[in-house]
Amino acid sequence: MARKTKSDTEQTRQQLIAAARKVFALRGVSRTTLAQIANEAGVTRGAIYWHFKNKPDLFFAMLEQVSLPMIHRINENLPAVDPRDPLRGVQASMHEILRLMKEDEIARTTFEIVVLKCEYVDEFASLESRVIKTGCDFMQTLKRAYEEAREQNLLRDGIDPAQCAMESFVFIKGLIHLWLSDVDGTIVRGKAHSLIDAHITMRYKQVLY
Amino acid sequence: MARKTKSDTEQTRQQLIAAARKVFALRGVSRTTLAQIANEAGVTRGAIYWHFKNKPDLFFAMLEQVSLPMIHRINENLPAVDPRDPLRGVQASMHEILRLMKEDEIARTTFEIVVLKCEYVDEFASLESRVIKTGCDFMQTLKRAYEEAREQNLLRDGIDPAQCAMESFVFIKGLIHLWLSDVDGTIVRGKAHSLIDAHITMRYKQVLY
DNA sequence: TTATATACAAACGTGAATGTTTGTAAAGGA
DNA sequence: TCCTTTACAAACATTCACGTTTGTATATAA
Numbered sequence: 001m002a003r004k005t006k007s008d009t010e011q012t013r014q015q016l017i018a019a020a021r022k023v024f025a026l027r028g029v030s031r032t033t034l035a036q037i038a039n040e041a042g043v044t045r046g047a048i049y050w051h052f053k054n055k056p057d058l059f060f061a062m063l064e065q066v067s068l069p070m071i072h073r074i075n076e077n078l079p080a081v082d083p084r085d086p087l088r089g090v091q092a093s094m095h096e097i098l099r100l101m102k103e104d105e106i107a108r109t110t111f112e113i114v115v116l117k118c119e120y121v122d123e124f125a126s127l128e129s130r131v132i133k134t135g136c137d138f139m140q141t142l143k144r145a146y147e148e149a150r151e152q153n154l155l156r157d158g159i160d161p162a163q164c165a166m167e168s169f170v171f172i173k174g175l176i177h178l179w180l181s182d183v184d185g186t187i188v189r190g191k192a193h194s195l196i197d198a199h200i201t202m203r204y205k206q207v208l209y
Numbered sequence: 210m211a212r213k214t215k216s217d218t219e220q221t222r223q224q225l226i227a228a229a230r231k232v233f234a235l236r237g238v239s240r241t242t243l244a245q246i247a248n249e250a251g252v253t254r255g256a257i258y259w260h261f262k263n264k265p266d267l268f269f270a271m272l273e274q275v276s277l278p279m280i281h282r283i284n285e286n287l288p289a290v291d292p293r294d295p296l297r298g299v300q301a302s303m304h305e306i307l308r309l310m311k312e313d314e315i316a317r318t319t320f321e322i323v324v325l326k327c328e329y330v331d332e333f334a335s336l337e338s339r340v341i342k343t344g345c346d347f348m349q350t351l352k353r354a355y356e357e358a359r360e361q362n363l364l365r366d367g368i369d370p371a372q373c374a375m376e377s378f379v380f381i382k383g384l385i386h387l388w389l390s391d392v393d394g395t396i397v398r399g400k401a402h403s404l405i406d407a408h409i410t411m412r413y414k415q416v417l418y
Numbered sequence: 419t420t421a422t423a424t425a426c427a428a429a430c431g432t433g434a435a436t437g438t439t440t441g442t443a444a445a446g447g448a
Numbered sequence: 449t450c451c452t453t454t455a456c457a458a459a460c461a462t463t464c465a466c467g468t469t470t471g472t473a474t475a476t477a478a
Contacts, residue, residue, distance in 0.1 A: 004425060005475065012425080028328035030239035033465060046427050049467075116337070119237035120325040128325070128390055135387070136396065156411075163407050166400065167380070174383025178344070181337055187345065191375065198372050202365075202411050213455060214445070221455080242435060255457050258437075 013051045015041040017062045025109045029059060029118045056123040063127075066110040070100065071134055075141050079148075086145040087154055091200040094172060098192055101179060115180050139169045146203075156205045164203060171199055222260045224250040226271045234318045237326045238268060238333070265332040272336075275319040279309065280343055284350050288357075295354040296363055300409040303381060307401055310388060324389050348378045355412075365414045373412060380408055 004012065019041035023032045034055060038045045052058040074093055081089040100107045120128045146161035146168075155161070175192060182188040188195075213221065228250035232241045243264060247254045261267040283302055290298040309316045329337045355370035355377075364370070384401060391397040397404075 009425065026330075028239070028330035030237070030328060031330060035465075044427050045466090047425075050424090050426060054467085116329040119239060119328055121235075121237035121240060128392075132390055132396065158410075160407075163400070163404065166397070167404055167407060170383035170387055170397075170404065171376070171380055172383070173387055174379035174381070177386060178379055178382055181341055183337075187341065188375070188379075191372070195372065195376055195379065198368075198376060201367075218455065244435075253457050254436090256455075259454090259456060263437085 012041070012043060012047055016043070016048060016051060016058065017065060020058050020062050021106070021109050021113065024059070024062070024113045025117055029055075029113065029124070034058075059124070063110065063114070066107055067134070070107060071137070075137060078141050078145060084152075085154060086148040086152070087200055087203060090142060090145050090168065091196060094168075094175075094196045094199075095193060097172065097176070098179070098196070101176070111176065112180055115177055135169060135173070138172075139165050142168050149203075154205060156203055159203065168199070221250070221252060221256055225252070225257060225260060225267065226274060229267050229271050230315070230318050230322065233268070233271070233322045234326055238264075238322065239328060268333070272319065272323070275316055276343070279316060280346070284346060287350050287354060293361075294363060295357040295361070296409055296412060299351060299354050299377065300405060303377075303384075303405045303409075304402060306381065306385070307388070307405070310385070320385065321389055324386055344378060344382070347381075348374050351377050358412075363414060365412055368412065377408065 016037065020032075020037045023036050023040050026032075027036065032055075034045050034048050037058070038048055041047070048058065052061060074096065077096065078089045078093040079086070081092045101111060102108070114127070114131070118124060118127070142165035143162050146155060146159075146164045149155045150159075150161055155164075175188070175195065178188045179192055225246065229241075229246045232245050232249055235241075236245065241264075243254050243257050246267070247257055250256070257267065261270060283305065286305065287298045287302040288295070290301045310320055311317070323336070323340070327333060327336070351374035352371050355364060355368075355373045358364045359368075359370055364373075384397070384404065387397045388401055
């Protein structure tokens with residue numbers, strides 16, 4: 001095989017990651033063969049073993065490519081929406097997550113793999129704590145938003161910000177899972193956005209029309 | 210091998226199902242070997258192939274053993290808690306789900322497998338529609354309860370029963386997933402019950418103390 | 419210009435899981 | 449009592465994915 005230029009090499013790596021994501025989503029992580037991934041990328045297994053140690057290594061590389069920018073984006077943008085009304089920020093970030101899953105195929109496919117096409121076991125067990133940690137960070141951001149909302153007298157009486165944040169996180173978690181499971185879109189996908197609105201509305205002191 | 214009596218045969222079958230559940234939860238469905246299951250049950254693979262067609266067949270037999278009675282139980286008991294206050298029924302059925310996961314090891318392990326140790330792909334793809342269908346049935350039950358609550362003037366103004374039911378379902382789905390992921394119990398498990406209470410309280414017209 | 423490291427392809431060896439077949443001791447019916 | 453069926457165990461053959469090794473053309477550094 002002819003040696004590639006540096007940019008060609010990086011391109012091969014990216015093709016491998018893209019191919020891995022595609023086949024993982026199609027066949028499930030455990031059933032996908034490195035040969036299938038190589039074939040999808042138009043190379044041989046040799047290329048995979050050059051760029052990655054093994055399947056888990058490739059898996060986490062694929063994950064990292066999406067998760068890091070996304071986490072940053074969600075948490076960063078949440079407080080910036082409307083400083084006068086933090087609940088709008090929470091609402092916007094939830095809608096943003098849905099938008100990502102709808103319009104960003106890479107993000108959607110990656111979510112799909114993590115939620116439905118992967119077993120949290122052995123080398124992939126660490127994925128669990130990783131997901132948990134991401135969730136905790138998001139919950140912290142939510143908590144700050146709800147505290148802010150309470151200080152601005154927007155939050156409904158008798159609602160604890162920390163508990164409220166956790167419930168919102170539980171809500172988003174469930175929504176993502178159901179959205180992904182509802183492949184034909186007849187149950188959840190059509191109503192997801194209005195569900196978010198209802199979820200947020202219930203947290204306002206005054207119901208706004 | 211000596212032939213067993215009829216009850217011995219059924220016992221072998223049950224041992225195989227129990228062993229499968231244990232190893233599935235430990236190694237993940239795709240990585241468990243029929244030899245591992247047989248070994249755990251104290252028999253050989255021959256016994257598995259006698260009682261079941263293959264691994265998916267054994268998997269669904271294991272599932273059926275738990276899911277059918279449980280679905281029946283949750284949906285059946287919900288309206289019967291307190292006919293004067295359907296929201297209490299919803300609350301009780303949610304607590305019941307948590308109680309099952311805590312105290313019933315078979316139920317908990319089965320949930321764990323379905324949520325975290327199984328890839329929804331190929332022969333197991335049908336599991337997805339099965340889970341969806343169960344969820345829709347539960348949502349219907351929830352919807353009836355919320356409609357009943359509205360008729361009794363208990364439900365908060367501006368809440369649509371159908372949407373409220375879906376949000377509760379989303380909530381329970383997320384709670385189950387997070388509860389299972391939170392293995393060391395530091396994040397969700399300790400607060401799950403009070404989260405349910407907060408979720409229900411938010412739906413009442415008058416906040417009850 | 420040459421030498422070396424690179425970026426793979428191709429071939430090899432190995433273990434392991436699967437489904438099947440064969441063997442067999444005892445249970446249950448006639 | 450004998451015969452058949454049952455409920456497996458044990459052995460077999462096959463496939464197949466993995467990790468490793470070897471080969472090789474070329475970009476790049478010296």
